[in-house]
Amino acid sequence: MLIINIVGVILIALIVWWFWLYKPKEAELGENDLVITVENGTYSPSRIKVPAGEPVELKFIRKDESPCSETLLIPELQISDTLPLNKLKSIQLPALKTGEYAFHCQMQMYRGQLTVY
Amino acid sequence: MSSTNTESGSDSCHDGGTTNHHAHEAPHHGQADNAGLQELIIEGAGCASCVGKIESALKAVPGVESAEMNFAQRTVSVTGNAQADSLVSAVEKAGYNAKLAAAESEDDALAEKEQADWAYYKRLMREMTIALSLGVPLMIYSVVGGEMTVSTTGERLAWLVVGLLTLGVMVISGKHFFVGAWQSFKNHSANMDTLIALGTGTAWVYSMVVVFVPHVVPEMARHVYFEASAMIIGLIDLGLALELKARGRTSEAIKRLIGLQAKTARVIRDDKELDIAIEQVLMDDVVRVRPGEKIPVDGEVVEGHSAIDESMLTGEPMPVEKAIGDTVAAGTINKSGSILFKATRVGKDTALAQIINMVKRAQNSKPPIGRLADVISAYFVPVVMIIAVTSALAWLNFGPDPAVAFAMVSATTVLIIACPCALGLATPMSVMVGVGKAAEAGVLIRNGEALQTASKISAMILDKTGTITLGAPKVTDILVAGEQDEDAILKLAATLESGSEHPLALAIVESAQEKGIETGKVSNFNAIAGHGVQAEVDGKTLLFGNEKLMSERNIELGDFVEKAQVLAAEAKTPMYFAVDNLLSAIIAVADPIKEDSIVAIKRLQHNGIRVVMLTGDNRATAKAVAEKAGIKEFFAEVLPEDKSKKVQELQMEGEVVGMTGDGINDAPALAIANVGFAIGTGTDVAIESADITLMRGSLHGLADAIAVSKATLHNIKQNLFGAFIYNVAGVPFAAGVLYPFFGLLLSPVIAGAAMAFSSLTVVTNANRLRLFKAQEH
Numbered sequence: 072m073l074i075i076n077i078v079g080v081i082l083i084a085l086i087v088w089w090f091w092l093y094k095p096k097e098a099e100l101g102e103n104d105l106v107i108t109v110e111n112g113t114y115s116p117s118r119i120k121v122p123a124g125e126p127v128e129l130k131f132i133r134k135d136e137s138p139c140s141e142t143l144l145i146p147e148l149q150i151s152d153t154l155p156l157n158k159l160k161s162i163q164l165p166a167l168k169t170g171e172y173a174f175h176c177q178m179q180m181y182r183g184q185l186t187v188y
Numbered sequence: 189m190s191s192t193n194t195e196s197g198s199d200s201c202h203d204g205g206t207t208n209h210h211a212h213e214a215p216h217h218g219q220a221d222n223a224g225l226q227e228l229i230i231e232g233a234g235c236a237s238c239v240g241k242i243e244s245a246l247k248a249v250p251g252v253e254s255a256e257m258n259f260a261q262r263t264v265s266v267t268g269n270a271q272a273d274s275l276v277s278a279v280e281k282a283g284y285n286a287k288l289a290a291a292e293s294e295d296d297a298l299a300e301k302e303q304a305d306w307a308y309y310k311r312l313m314r315e316m317t318i319a320l321s322l323g324v325p326l327m328i329y330s331v332v333g334g335e336m337t338v339s340t341t342g343e344r345l346a347w348l349v350v351g352l353l354t355l356g357v358m359v360i361s362g363k364h365f366f367v368g369a370w371q372s373f374k375n376h377s378a379n380m381d382t383l384i385a386l387g388t389g390t391a392w393v394y395s396m397v398v399v400f401v402p403h404v405v406p407e408m409a410r411h412v413y414f415e416a417s418a419m420i421i422g423l424i425d426l427g428l429a430l431e432l433k434a435r436g437r438t439s440e441a442i443k444r445l446i447g448l449q450a451k452t453a454r455v456i457r458d459d460k461e462l463d464i465a466i467e468q469v470l471m472d473d474v475v476r477v478r479p480g481e482k483i484p485v486d487g488e489v490v491e492g493h494s495a496i497d498e499s500m501l502t503g504e505p506m507p508v509e510k511a512i513g514d515t516v517a518a519g520t521i522n523k524s525g526s527i528l529f530k531a532t533r534v535g536k537d538t539a540l541a542q543i544i545n546m547v548k549r550a551q552n553s554k555p556p557i558g559r560l561a562d563v564i565s566a567y568f569v570p571v572v573m574i575i576a577v578t579s580a581l582a583w584l585n586f587g588p589d590p591a592v593a594f595a596m597v598s599a600t601t602v603l604i605i606a607c608p609c610a611l612g613l614a615t616p617m618s619v620m621v622g623v624g625k626a627a628e629a630g631v632l633i634r635n636g637e638a639l640q641t642a643s644k645i646s647a648m649i650l651d652k653t654g655t656i657t658l659g660a661p662k663v664t665d666i667l668v669a670g671e672q673d674e675d676a677i678l679k680l681a682a683t684l685e686s687g688s689e690h691p692l693a694l695a696i697v698e699s700a701q702e703k704g705i706e707t708g709k710v711s712n713f714n715a716i717a718g719h720g721v722q723a724e725v726d727g728k729t730l731l732f733g734n735e736k737l738m739s740e741r742n743i744e745l746g747d748f749v750e751k752a753q754v755l756a757a758e759a760k761t762p763m764y765f766a767v768d769n770l771l772s773a774i775i776a777v778a779d780p781i782k783e784d785s786i787v788a789i790k791r792l793q794h795n796g797i798r799v800v801m802l803t804g805d806n807r808a809t810a811k812a813v814a815e816k817a818g819i820k821e822f823f824a825e826v827l828p829e830d831k832s833k834k835v836q837e838l839q840m841e842g843e844v845v846g847m848t849g850d851g852i853n854d855a856p857a858l859a860i861a862n863v864g865f866a867i868g869t870g871t872d873v874a875i876e877s878a879d880i881t882l883m884r885g886s887l888h889g890l891a892d893a894i895a896v897s898k899a900t901l902h903n904i905k906q907n908l909f910g911a912f913i914y915n916v917a918g919v920p921f922a923a924g925v926l927y928p929f930f931g932l933l934l935s936p937v938i939a940g941a942a943m944a945f946s947s948l949t950v951v952t953n954a955n956r957l958r959l960f961k962a963q964e965h
Contacts, residue, residue: 178612
């Protein structure tokens with residue numbers, strides 16, 4: 072029984088670490104060739120480094136049929152847009168200050184983050 | 189390869205030189221603004237080798253300087269001065285379909301979306317059918333008391349077959365949950381898929397363990413739960429399908445707006461009338477519209493006259509007379525005569541396109557009330573996972589036998605019943621319907637925040653001119669001093685005012701025109717904000733303005749002060765006119781109150797809103813207008829730059845202040861108010877200038893806007909409350925908190941049904957807003 076309890080506690084610790092504490096690698100917004108794929112409930116890549124102080128363009132392609140994935144919101148920038156299915160969609164971002172900006176779907180089930188450096 | 193097939197573009201290949209033609213936010217300049225560059229969308233180009241063929245076909249067209257195709261986006265950028273139609277036909281001759289890039293119309297996008305949604309719906313229904321055709325018989329078997337435990341070899345074999353069938357269901361009907369769960373797990377995120385995959389997966393793995401190695405499980409716990417896995421997947425697929433249907437209805441308003449757009453236009457080019465697709469209409473094209481037809485793009489009438497029904501855009505039921513020089517808007521209907529007009533705004537620049545774009549953006553924005561739910565949603569899934577583990581541990585430690593089975597059931601049920609979707613959908617679905625509903629009534633709400641604040645407005649400031657009144661003043665009295673000629677004074681006054689754009693000035697100029705008086709030449713014109721104007725005409729110094737201006741210049745007014753007061757008490761605006769520092773006349777102008785202003789103001793007051801009038805006019809005029817309009821409080825003689833201070837004064841008193849003005853002169857006050865309402869007449873409204881834009885001139889729009897906001901906020905609260913309660917009560921119930929007291933433990937199948945229908949309930953409740961009707965007026 073003790074072992075089971077320890078396993079349970081470890082499991083909880085793993086959940087906390089994996090979903091909250093771990094900071095996954097960030098993809099860099101390179102020479103216009105980064106495309107964020109919206110598929111299977113995720114943005115991929117979901118963490119993107121973006122240079123500060125210059126307008127940039129994010130490109131999305133949605134392959135997920137779920138209507139949840141259709142809307143893209145970047146609340147801090149007051150951007151909300153619709154991603155068409157299977158079509159490249161560009162989102163223009165103004166010059167940004169350094170910091171972190173979340174982007175997500177309407178229900179926050181699809182989530183990503185822009186790190187402006 | 190068929191040349192007519194639309195390539196789906198589902199390959200992820202992309203190249204560096206992509207353009208941003210589909211970006212809504214990008215400033216879009218149609219080919220007309222940018223004569224050198226045109227973009228075409230190519231259909232039917234399935235392979236990279238098509239690129240060369242298309243490019244060379246285009247380069248062969250006279251006038252083309254370069255043609256570059258972007259294969260990933262299926263677009264070609266063409267430079268040069270070739271006609272768009274010749275480019276399209278060149279591509280068509282090469283065996284592909286082409287249209288101008290602007291042709292990616294809202295209509296097409298909508299049709300495509302509906303098609304995609306329909307395909308997804310059918311797939312969900314198919315998957316649901318497969319899952320339930322296994323789940324339902326199993327479920328019935330277990331309910332009628334069939335043996336769900338595993339003890340004999342025969343039972344093991346039979347359940348093994350069922351287990352494999354269930355695996356098949358999970359792969360066929362539930363694959364998207366598992367793939368989604370795994371993908372997001374890899375990304376260190378968790379969503380609804382994670383919960384469903386974990387829940388159904390746990391039940392299946394447990395059951396398979398019972399089948400394969402029964403001895404590791406206590407005898408009492410040798411129970412299989414295949415029916416749960418199959419039922420949950422089937423029910424959730426059903427829930428998703430129904431939700432998709434209900435979601436479709438939430439965007440009806442925007443569909444209606446998009447549907448207003450005409451598909452073709454009849455343009456006159458080289459003296460020939462051509463029917464062309466609306467996307468190919470260029471700026472300055474002359475367009476013919478016959479009675480009963482829709483106006484295809486925005487423009488200015490150059491020939492003929494007609495009555496135009498603008499109700500679809502403005503909510504104004506009466507058709508509006510249009511003659512040469514008047515503007516017409518895309519999406520409105522030509523009622524009576526045939527007209528020719530010159531296109532002034534095409535494609536995404538038309539008022540209708542901008543309205544559609546704004547409504548769409550507003551529909552996706554969130555009011556602050558939804559933020560807590562957002563924060564919760566962000567942590568929701570991992571928290572539920574932790575609760576599931578904790579619950580399983582609690583059962584294992586303290587639960588009755590068979591503890592393992594109880595632990596498994598409670599963990600599965602917790603995972604399945606928790607529904608982040610209901611919480612996440614609660615706000616956006618209501619906003620979607622509410623903003624759409626407002627747009628139908630001619631009220632454009634900028635974003636969710638404006639929507640929420642509008643529902644709380646406690647004081648409304650109304651600008652007098654153009655808001656309460658028609659904003660088209662007329663000269664009513666000219667009282668001259670001494671033996672002067674009235675017409676001569678009007679001529680001087682009109683000459684002086686011809687340089688001004690003030691509505692009162694316009695009234696004087698118009699009055700002179702009506703009498704056939706020609707205006708002279710004016711020099712050294714100087715507008716003294718809030719006071720009046722000064723200029724020189726025929727060597728005389730003319731001064732025209734209010735009492736303040738006259739007293740500052742030490743001009744003797746004598747008994748004219750009383751005469752002015754009498755005029756002011758009749759809701760007229762008296763202005764003093766002085767020539768070379770001697771008072772020469774009072775010219776009074778009156779601006780009639782709009783027909784429905786009085787009723788609309790009553791509506792606001794009935795809703796407990798403190799209505800305050802604001803005007804630059806003198807106190808007496810202000811008082812007379814306020815009394816007529818049924819307003820008790822007013823600020824008079826307010827300089828334009830002080831309007832925002834008045835807004836702040838009310839805010840200091842603790843009011844949530846709405847400010848209504850024409851959106852141009854009142855911009856600072858609109859900006860500082862809690863909610864700024866810009867009132868427009870017709871379609872030529874500055875929709876970017878306020879939180880809420882009323883497309884028709886009537887003040888009823890204010891009451892409608894507030895009513896819609898209140899109804900929407902109420903709906904959001906219901907949704908959020910429902911979703912909170914559902915999760916807060918459902919999760920502990922699923923974990924088994926009621927078991928020690930009542931011996932109740934929820935079945936995972938019931939949890940699956942509850943979860944599937946909780947989000948459907950939210951969407952359905954939001955759809956109730958569609959039935960909302962602003963108070964009859």
